[in-house]
Amino acid sequence: MAEDSKPNFSNGAGAQRLRWKYLDNILNRPGPFTDPDWEPGEAVVEGLSRAKILGAGGLGCEILKNLALSGFKDIHVIDMDTIDVSNLNRQFLFRHADVGKFKAEVAARFVEKRVKGVKITPYCGKIQDKDEDYYMQFAMIVCGLDSIEARRWINATLVGMVDENDPDSLKPLIDGGTEGFKGQARVIFPTMTSCIECQLDMHAPRAAVPLCTLATIPRQPQHCIEWAHIIAWEEERKDITLDNDDPEHITWLYQKALKRAQEFNISGVTYSMTQGVVKNIIPAIASTNAIVAASCCNEAFKIATSTNPFLGFPETDNYMMYTGDESIYTYTFQHMKKPDCPVCGNLAKNLEVDPAFTLQDFIESLAERPEAQLKKPTIRTEAKSLYYQSPPALEEQTRPNLSKKLNELVSDGEEVAISDPAFQITFKFKLLFSK
Amino acid sequence: MLKIWSMKQKQQQDESAATGPKKKKVTAAQLRVQKDLSELSLGSTMKTYFPNPDDILNFTLTIEPDEGMYKGGRFNFSFAINQNFPHDPPKVKCTQKIYHPNIDLEGNVCLNILREDWKPVLNLNAVIVGLQFLFLEPNASDPLNKEAAEDLKSNREGFKRNVRSAMGGGSVKGQSYERVLK
Numbered sequence: 001m002a003e004d005s006k007p008n009f010s011n012g013a014g015a016q017r018l019r020w021k022y023l024d025n026i027l028n029r030p031g032p033f034t035d036p037d038w039e040p041g042e043a044v045v046e047g048l049s050r051a052k053i054l055g056a057g058g059l060g061c062e063i064l065k066n067l068a069l070s071g072f073k074d075i076h077v078i079d080m081d082t083i084d085v086s087n088l089n090r091q092f093l094f095r096h097a098d099v100g101k102f103k104a105e106v107a108a109r110f111v112e113k114r115v116k117g118v119k120i121t122p123y124c125g126k127i128q129d130k131d132e133d134y135y136m137q138f139a140m141i142v143c144g145l146d147s148i149e150a151r152r153w154i155n156a157t158l159v160g161m162v163d164e165n166d167p168d169s170l171k172p173l174i175d176g177g178t179e180g181f182k183g184q185a186r187v188i189f190p191t192m193t194s195c196i197e198c199q200l201d202m203h204a205p206r207a208a209v210p211l212c213t214l215a216t217i218p219r220q221p222q223h224c225i226e227w228a229h230i231i232a233w234e235e236e237r238k239d240i241t242l243d244n245d246d247p248e249h250i251t252w253l254y255q256k257a258l259k260r261a262q263e264f265n266i267s268g269v270t271y272s273m274t275q276g277v278v279k280n281i282i283p284a285i286a287s288t289n290a291i292v293a294a295s296c297c298n299e300a301f302k303i304a305t306s307t308n309p310f311l312g313f314p315e316t317d318n319y320m321m322y323t324g325d326e327s328i329y330t331y332t333f334q335h336m337k338k339p340d341c342p343v344c345g346n347l348a349k350n351l352e353v354d355p356a357f358t359l360q361d362f363i364e365s366l367a368e369r370p371e372a373q374l375k376k377p378t379i380r381t382e383a384k385s386l387y388y389q390s391p392p393a394l395e396e397q398t399r400p401n402l403s404k405k406l407n408e409l410v411s412d413g414e415e416v417a418i419s420d421p422a423f424q425i426t427f428k429f430k431l432l433f434s435k
Numbered sequence: 436m437l438k439i440w441s442m443k444q445k446q447q448q449d450e451s452a453a454t455g456p457k458k459k460k461v462t463a464a465q466l467r468v469q470k471d472l473s474e475l476s477l478g479s480t481m482k483t484y485f486p487n488p489d490d491i492l493n494f495t496l497t498i499e500p501d502e503g504m505y506k507g508g509r510f511n512f513s514f515a516i517n518q519n520f521p522h523d524p525p526k527v528k529c530t531q532k533i534y535h536p537n538i539d540l541e542g543n544v545c546l547n548i549l550r551e552d553w554k555p556v557l558n559l560n561a562v563i564v565g566l567q568f569l570f571l572e573p574n575a576s577d578p579l580n581k582e583a584a585e586d587l588k589s590n591r592e593g594f595k596r597n598v599r600s601a602m603g604g605g606s607v608k609g610q611s612y613e614r615v616l617k
């Protein structure tokens with residue numbers, strides 16, 4: 001019996017495999033939480049090494065390290081940033097000599113060197129540079145992005161990729177985020193469980209100071225910087241687009257803010273504070289990042305191996321919030337999918353149409369559809385407003401489209417979004433031209 | 436994962452999700468703005484104008500107050516909505532140089548729901564109601580144009596006269612304003 005539970009060293013030399021001794025304990029025998037049909041052993045180890053996984057964003061360093069040390073062997077990483085001196089205090093994969101180089105590139109080389117047998121493919125750019133074909137290659141995506149916009153983008157992309165005839169098109173999205181001592185980890189099975197868009201109200205809105213306070217009675221150094229940023233720049237340099245990464249621009253704002261602070265007897269305006277306020281930099285606490293990234297990677301490991309129940313399994317908890325600013329508190333719960341979610345609430349359905357139909361004909365046909373009788377539809381594509389019932393000006397501007405043929409307005413296979421005052425949700429159809 | 440996929444198929448048995456060629460999809464911000472536009476109640480005092488009707492994220496709102504001190508004026512506001520709407524509020528600016536305690540000479544507007552009190556549950560209608568209210572009840576305690584706020588506080592009748600003359604294209608305390616009368 002003892003023989004059976006001995007780790008099966010299939011990958012590389014036995015000595016190297018020793019590194020994964022503890023991992024192998026989990027991969028090579030069933031535990032109290034494993035599914036009755038789950039078969040431990042070589043196939044699981046193999047599956048983990050073959051699972052191509054993508055890590056992205058500001059938690060990248062932590063995520064990359066954790067994934068590599070969890071047994072993932074084919075890791076891709078996306079990050080658009082270059083290394084700044086100020087990163088060195090917590091982003092431990094970087095050294096002074098790396099300042100100015102791309103984070104993804106340096107991190108990939110560092111982890112590859114430290115963890116033998118792992119292949120890391122960096123991409124230095126934005127997640128938005130890549131298309132569905134690119135995202136299709138991964139088993140799952142782990143994101144530690146620092147902007148809500150980027151999160152919403154990857155979420156909508158992954159929801160849109162799900163093809164009911166292709167199990168491979170369902171990509172679990174594991175999302176981690178931190179803000180100071182607070183953070184969250186969540187798992188999304190696109191189209192099946194509550195998505196980032198469903199959870200939009202979970203993000204605290206950006207704290208803002210009333211404009212009139214900035215304009216008339218600043219009390220803090222940050223107020224002076226915001227004033228320079230929002231009001232002074234517009235007044236004096238309207239024709240120049242503010243570039244947060246241009247040192248000349250930040251210096252200009254800094255000097256404006258400093259002068260204003262002196263007028264109001266406020267101290268504390270510094271260049272780095274100016275940079276922080278303008279770029280809306282939220283202080284990153286190294287340990288919060290580590291906790292949240294670790295939680296995300298553990299879920300990735302469990303999803304890839306089925307060794308233990310994971311966060312986000314449909315109909316179970318999918319959101320773990322971590323609060324460290326008032327002592328310590330974590331709460332894991334199931335965030336419910338919103339039936340009227342604009343991204344996952346109503347997936348695009350195929351609709352066959354006669355391309356010679358006018359938009360008017362098409363709109364009339366919508367009123368007779370069995371599942372939803374759309375009597376006053378407003379309709380658009382990504383690029384075009386086809387017909388708006390209101391406001392009156394837009395109705396007038398889009399009215400000429402009514403007499404145009406569908407093939408003049410949309411291309412074969414293009415998605416239209418249709419809203420109607422009688423329905424809370426927006427309907428999406430992919431218009432397929434009948435031949 | 437296979438288990439999850441079989442759940443997925445069960446979930447979807449009677450739905451027929453679209454497949455086939457991938458094209459650009461209507462964005463979440465567009466979907467939300469489309470819904471908000473259908474819920475706008477402009478009444479007789481407001482109009483919208485879309486310089487490019489295909490772009491519903493950028494438009495102009497015209498307010499013509501039919502009562503209060505600003506009656507008889509025609510005020511234009513530009514709305515610029517980004518792809519992060521409704522997490523981010525719309526950017527709203529007055530495109531004319533007007534005399535108003537809560538609007539500065541550059542057109543910045545001090546309205547709480549455009550900044551510190553914005554929430555994704557608020558919609559464009561809430562914003563236009565707020566803007567309309569600024570003309571009915573200019574507010575001296577949130578000043579962006581300090582002089583106008585002082586005038587309103589200290590001498591309401593004088594403030595009213597200043598509003599009339601600024602709306603006619605005159606100047607107030609050496610500052611000239613744009614003619615905004617209909």
Ligand SMILES: [Zn+2]
Pocket residue numbers: 194195196197198199337338341342343344345
């Ligand atoms: Zn959703």
